[in-house]
Amino acid sequence: MQTARSARRPRFRELTPVEMRALLGEQRVGRLAFAWRGHVDVRPIHYVFDGAAIYLRTAPGTKLLALRHSPWVAFEVDDVRDTYDWRSVVVHGTVYAVRARGTAAQRALRRRAVDLLRAIEPDALTADDPVRGRDVVLRLDIDRMTGRIAAVG
Numbered sequence: 001m002q003t004a005r006s007a008r009r010p011r012f013r014e015l016t017p018v019e020m021r022a023l024l025g026e027q028r029v030g031r032l033a034f035a036w037r038g039h040v041d042v043r044p045i046h047y048v049f050d051g052a053a054i055y056l057r058t059a060p061g062t063k064l065l066a067l068r069h070s071p072w073v074a075f076e077v078d079d080v081r082d083t084y085d086w087r088s089v090v091v092h093g094t095v096y097a098v099r100a101r102g103t104a105a106q107r108a109l110r111r112r113a114v115d116l117l118r119a120i121e122p123d124a125l126t127a128d129d130p131v132r133g134r135d136v137v138l139r140l141d142i143d144r145m146t147g148r149i150a151a152v153g
Contacts, residue, residue, distance in 0.1 A: 008152055010084035015147030020089045023147065024049040024077055028120055032056065032095075033074040036066035047075075047140075048116045054091065054140040055098070055113045057124065059133045067138070071095050075140055089147040091140065098137040113137045 015023070033042045043063055047056045054075060058064060067073070071094045078088040098113045099106055114137065117124040125135055 010150050010152050012148060012150050015087065015089065015149055017145075019087070019149070020145055020147040021049070021051065023079060023087050023089050024054070024091075025051070027077045027079065030054075030075050030077040032063075033076070034063070034066050035070050035072075036062065041066070042076075046117075046121070047077075048120055050112075050116055053142065054093075055116055056095070056138040056140065057117060057134045058136050058138065060136060064136055067095050068097075073140065084150045084152045087147065087149045089145060091142050091145045093141050093143045095138050095140045098139050109139070110137060113139065 028046055028048070029044055030047050031042050032045045033040060035041075041063075045056050045058060047054050049055075073093065073095050075091040075093070076088065077091075078086060080086040098110045100110050101107070114125055117137070121130070123129050125137075
């Protein structure tokens with residue numbers, strides 16, 4: 001018999017790969033964790049997920065310097081509705097700049113990344129961009145991914 005108290009107890013479980021990919025596809029802001037000069041930092045960042053990789057954009061600065069020095073990162077995305085009603089995915093992988101110049105394959109990847117980013121912000125990387133100066137496009141290749149969900153009941 002379920003009591004009122006047991007009905008409030010949270011249950012936790014691992015997300016399936018399909019659920020993890022769905023959460024990555026639903027959200028638009030994640031948290032990028034990286035190491036820099038002996039410290040770990042975490043920064044919120046806009047992103048888009050294409051089903052295989054994560055594309056981010058940023059401005060030149062400390063974060064970009066840190067990522068060039070040490071490209072191994074963790075990236076967290078969540079959907080929190082209440083204390084025990086949430087989903088979270090943590091990705092570990094390698095991040096690198098997607099350049100506008102280079103080989104034909106590199107240019108094609110940049111065009112694809114920009115198209116994906118414009119699907120969530122049509123003026124991204126244009127003169128009308130609401131966050132001008134964030135013209136560095138990064139790709140996060142996923143090495144491993146874990147996810148959890150909490151629910152009451």
